[in-house]
Amino acid sequence: MTFYLLIEQIINGLIIGSTYALIGSGIALIYGTMRVLNLAHGEFYMLGGYFVFYFAVTLGIPSYLAIPIAVFLAFVLGVVIQRMTIHYLLGREGWMFSSIAVTLGLSIFLQNAALLMFGEQFQSIPYYVSGVVEIGQVRIPAQRILIFVVAMTTIAVMWYILKRTRLGWAIRATSQDRDAAAVVGIPAERIFMITFGLAAALGAIAAAMLAPIYAINPWSGLPLLLKGFVVVILGGLGSFPGAIAAGLLLGVIEAIGVQLTSSEWRDLISFGLMIAVIWWRPWGLFGSKPA
Amino acid sequence: MFESLRARHWLSILIAVAVMVGLPLVTQDTYLLHVLILAMVFGIFASAWNFVTGFAGLKTFGHHAFFALGAYGSALIGINAGLSPWVTIWLGGFIAAVAGLFIGLPVLRIKSMPHVAIVTLGFAEIVRITLSNLTDITRGELGLWGIPAFEGFTLPGIGEVSFSPADKAAYYYLALVLLLLSMVVITTMMRSKTGLSIIAMRDADDAAESLGVNLTRLKLQVFVVSSFLVGVAGAFYAHYISILTPMAVAGVDLMIMIIAMVLVGGLGTLTGPLAGALILTILVELLRDLDTFRLLIYGALIIFSVMFLPRGLVTIGEFVPWRKRPADNEGK
Numbered sequence: 001m002t003f004y005l006l007i008e009q010i011i012n013g014l015i016i017g018s019t020y021a022l023i024g025s026g027i028a029l030i031y032g033t034m035r036v037l038n039l040a041h042g043e044f045y046m047l048g049g050y051f052v053f054y055f056a057v058t059l060g061i062p063s064y065l066a067i068p069i070a071v072f073l074a075f076v077l078g079v080v081i082q083r084m085t086i087h088y089l090l091g092r093e094g095w096m097f098s099s100i101a102v103t104l105g106l107s108i109f110l111q112n113a114a115l116l117m118f119g120e121q122f123q124s125i126p127y128y129v130s131g132v133v134e135i136g137q138v139r140i141p142a143q144r145i146l147i148f149v150v151a152m153t154t155i156a157v158m159w160y161i162l163k164r165t166r167l168g169w170a171i172r173a174t175s176q177d178r179d180a181a182a183v184v185g186i187p188a189e190r191i192f193m194i195t196f197g198l199a200a201a202l203g204a205i206a207a208a209m210l211a212p213i214y215a216i217n218p219w220s221g222l223p224l225l226l227k228g229f230v231v232v233i234l235g236g237l238g239s240f241p242g243a244i245a246a247g248l249l250l251g252v253i254e255a256i257g258v259q260l261t262s263s264e265w266r267d268l269i270s271f272g273l274m275i276a277v278i279w280w281r282p283w284g285l286f287g288s289k290p291a
Numbered sequence: 292m293f294e295s296l297r298a299r300h301w302l303s304i305l306i307a308v309a310v311m312v313g314l315p316l317v318t319q320d321t322y323l324l325h326v327l328i329l330a331m332v333f334g335i336f337a338s339a340w341n342f343v344t345g346f347a348g349l350k351t352f353g354h355h356a357f358f359a360l361g362a363y364g365s366a367l368i369g370i371n372a373g374l375s376p377w378v379t380i381w382l383g384g385f386i387a388a389v390a391g392l393f394i395g396l397p398v399l400r401i402k403s404m405p406h407v408a409i410v411t412l413g414f415a416e417i418v419r420i421t422l423s424n425l426t427d428i429t430r431g432e433l434g435l436w437g438i439p440a441f442e443g444f445t446l447p448g449i450g451e452v453s454f455s456p457a458d459k460a461a462y463y464y465l466a467l468v469l470l471l472l473s474m475v476v477i478t479t480m481m482r483s484k485t486g487l488s489i490i491a492m493r494d495a496d497d498a499a500e501s502l503g504v505n506l507t508r509l510k511l512q513v514f515v516v517s518s519f520l521v522g523v524a525g526a527f528y529a530h531y532i533s534i535l536t537p538m539a540v541a542g543v544d545l546m547i548m549i550i551a552m553v554l555v556g557g558l559g560t561l562t563g564p565l566a567g568a569l570i571l572t573i574l575v576e577l578l579r580d581l582d583t584f585r586l587l588i589y590g591a592l593i594i595f596s597v598m599f600l601p602r603g604l605v606t607i608g609e610f611v612p613w614r615k616r617p618a619d620n621e622g623k
Contacts, residue, residue, distance in 0.1 A: 037404075037405040085598065089597070089598070097404065098601060101550065101554060101597045102593070102598065104550065104593060105589075105595075105597065106594060108587075109590030110590075111590075112590060113587060222543065226412070229412070229413065237403065237405055237406065264420075268420050268421065271416055271420075274413050275394075275410060275413065278406070278410050
């Protein structure tokens with residue numbers, strides 16, 4: 001591997017990793033706030049992709065309008081799904097497992113509903129920007145740079161919301177202590193709905209950015225869901241900053257690993273890494289050991 | 292579950308077994324027997340998954356890895372070493388049990404349920420990817436075929452027993468024997484002191500540990516027994532179906548089907564997984580024409596049973612007002 005190839009792979013890894021971070025932070029947000037492991041998160045990604053496809057390609061709306069509409073739609077979908085399922089399970093006996101099981105059911109249901117509605121053919125969206133950026137000997141398509149910029153901007157906005165707005169304070173307060181938050185007047189149930197919606201929106205943004213390079217099909221959510229899981233294990237489950245760092249790291253490790261082996265072993269590298277981390281630091285790479 | 296078996300329990304068990312044993316004497320319909328054989332294989336799988344998830348409370352989502360390891364393990368040993376399936380199905384179970392030990396060790400030290408779910412799912416994906424990438428050995432997604440069938444033998448008094456695609460009765464009885472053995476293993480474990488420790492661990496692990504239950508050892512024990520049973524079920528399936536693809540035996544779809552069976556039947560009950568396996572396998576066959584809706588229905592069934600019937604179909608009797616039931620702890 002030459003030096004420039006290595007640099008190029010690291011940059012590519014960071015770019016794909018930024019979308020892993022988006023998916024992972026959505027899973028982390030939901031888990032962190034309501035202790036629900038969302039197995040249907042991949043479907044938010046998949047449906048987000050179809051929404052973008054519908055507005056941008058089928059209806060021909062310019063992509064800078066189509067993407068926000070699709071993301072908003074995903075937000076609404078997330079809120080509705082939370083209200084109709086998870087809402088009733090939280091706090092019930094055995095809710096930790098039943099909430100996982102219901103998201104599993106949702107995942108299969110949405111996947112196959114998408115299959116019936118959109119068919120099994122692979123759809124793709126044309127590049128939003130064309131051209132190649134050259135830095136020295138490293139050449140990167142502008143589309144990929146856009147992915148990174150949008151993903152990091154989204155994460156920065158999310159960060160700002162969580163740290164600096166009343167909504168973010170309410171989310172973080174609810175995640176720290178639901179009952180105490182309720183005592184000071186935070187409507188925990190509404191916060192849960194909004195959190196679910198926000199996570200779905202993060203998934204849809206990732207889908208919008210990846211759709212031009214990965215095809216959209218009813219099963220496209222599962223691989224990304226599994227990547228998101230690896231990210232949250234590496235970053236420490238429920239940790240937003242952990243998910244971001246782990247997403248970028250995973251992207252780079254995968255890119256270099258694929259260069260050293262071949263692309264069909266890509267997923268094996270990430271799952272192997274996950275199991276190694278579970279052996280070595282079960283609380284995640286960036287978290288601290290729980291007392 | 293821990294109440295002593297009274298006459299009526301023994302009677303219902305006896306009737307159920309008698310019906311299953313007697314069925315091929317009444318009808319030799321290969322299609323019906325085929326459906327029931329599949330229901331029994333999935334019944335073993337569902338019971339073993341329920342053993343880990345429903346009884347011991349270790350929520351794994353990757354048990355299909357053990358089914359695949361048992362299936363491919365037994366088939367590959369049979370093909371490459373020329374051993375009889377009568378030997379290799381146990382080796383398949385053994386391979387699955389070793390894998391269960393390997394993945395069990397890191398996972399079971401963690402008390403966090405989501406970690407267990409994610410890591411087991413990731414492990415199953417590793418198995419699937421490996422099976423489909425090692426095309427020299429497994430032929431990948433093209434499918435592994437040429438898997439040896441069970442050799443026939445002569446039973447005194449009954450005559451020649453042969454295992455051929457045309458004659459399903461022999462497979463049927465073998466599957467029934469494996470199912471009964473699995474149920475005996477799970478039931479005796481659950482009804483013993485070990486079973487009490489398992490339930491205690493699920494409901495209050497700290498309290499159980501303080502009373503001298505070795506959590507790690509117990510979890511490993513349950514995990515290894517369960518993966519062995521699933522491995523044997525997979526191995527039988529391999530020699531019965533005689534073609535394997537990584538998607539069919541190591542894909543998430545299989546696990547989803549098993550989870551749907553257990554949730555519909557009743558998580559944490561002894562009979563629930565069997566009822567669920569029977570109902571869903573028959574349902575799938577009835578809906579054969581609607582194959583595109585199959586998974587949609589599975590998804591809806593999982594959502595429905597989690598939301599409205601959290602303890603499964605077998606507990607539905609409790610909702611019948613005129614039937615007073617002793618308040619047993621099954622499924623709590």
